Amino acid sequence: MTVSDSAYFPAQAASSVWRPHEGEPLLSTLAAAVVQLADTTGLESFTLPYPAEAQRALDRVVLACLLRGADPPTGLPHLLNWCRERPIRDWPIDLPPDAAGPEDFLVDPDSAQPTQFCHEWWVRGSDSAAAHFDRQIVRGAIRVCRELEEPRSYTAFRDLLVNRPVLTAAERFEITADPYLEPVRPLIDLSYQSVPAGYLGADGYTACGRCRTLLTPLAEGGWWCERDGCRAQGQPPLGRPYGSDEAKELVTLVRPLRRFVTGPGRAEMSLKEMFERAGLPVQMWPGYDAYDLRVVFPDGWVWAVDVKDWAHPGLLGRSAAPMPTDPPYDEAFWAVPGHRVRARPDYVAVFTRNRPAMAAAPPLRTDRDLVAAARLRLRRLRGGEEIPHA
Structure with a gap:
């Protein structure tokens, strides 16, 4: 995203x-x-x-x-x-x-x-x-960091929203000492709220072991994770517990940021790890979030990848647009998490039907298909094959 x-x-x-x-x-x-x-x-x-x-x-x-x-x-x-x-x-x-x-x-x-x-x-x-609060927060961070020419501050801010959706009082104090987050501190204050009572279980609050958002206790027992990608993998693993001492001043990201920044961000980080396991270096959110991942092959060929973790393929198709061209790249792709296509086998077909004819958007691939294509390209490079460039 x-x-x-x-x-x-x-x-x-x-x-x-x-x-x-x-x-x-x-x-x-x-x-x-x-x-x-x-x-x-x-x-x-x-x-x-x-x-x-x-x-x-x-x-x-x-x-x-x-x-x-x-x-x-x-x-x-x-x-x-x-x-x-x-x-x-x-x-x-x-x-x-x-x-x-x-x-x-x-x-x-x-x-x-x-x-x-x-x-x-x-x-x-x-x-x-309210419906676009997450976009206002992200745009505000981009504007501030651009003006100060601090791309590392923007990366640190996005990393905070993706990887730390819940903060204790001690962690909030720790953040105040991070120099990279200093330019966006007012936006951080707007991004977190006190935890709603609906997340409170019998022994306090519990985070999801996969995406780190707070789990919702179910009336009949068990837990529910609000992120589709976690539920697609089965019952959420219980992550960090927050007992009564920590719960008093616990804060969580507001719902729009959890839904449209943290959730897709976890999919982006997962794809980054998949590329790195394949042996490819990845830069996250280059050019102040021009796109999500910049993947560089040994021959200097660059892929630009945007992760689109959307439930509705028709609405995704209707939003199709060209990828920004800076930072420069050689090929661009949109990547959708595989669980979306497994849940809706017609996902790519619905996306294609609803994409405007003149949209000029990058091709849509599942995350695993894209990494498989990257591995194939690497094998061909290592085998000395000539690779035709688009």
């Missing part, structure tokens, strides 16, 4: 193919209602009168159902049950074929938390500052 994703899926850039469907703006309204309820009252604790966005979503779903001769939800609790129990494809609303996959829910059935699919539709349909 780079700054080229700045507005994710701006409404004004939407393909005209989807505009005639009244269900598309309705889906965005629904997603906004779910996210805002989760962030304010919680999805199970609201009372009458309903929040304005939630009431608007309910009214529009009821109208859509009545126009189609379908039974509408009887109230907001019933509507949220739909969000949790019915894939969007099964709703009686008019949606284009690629708007949702067969297993796309707005609310996760296990945790009752908004899904990444929900967040992506929320961001796409919203012009609110």
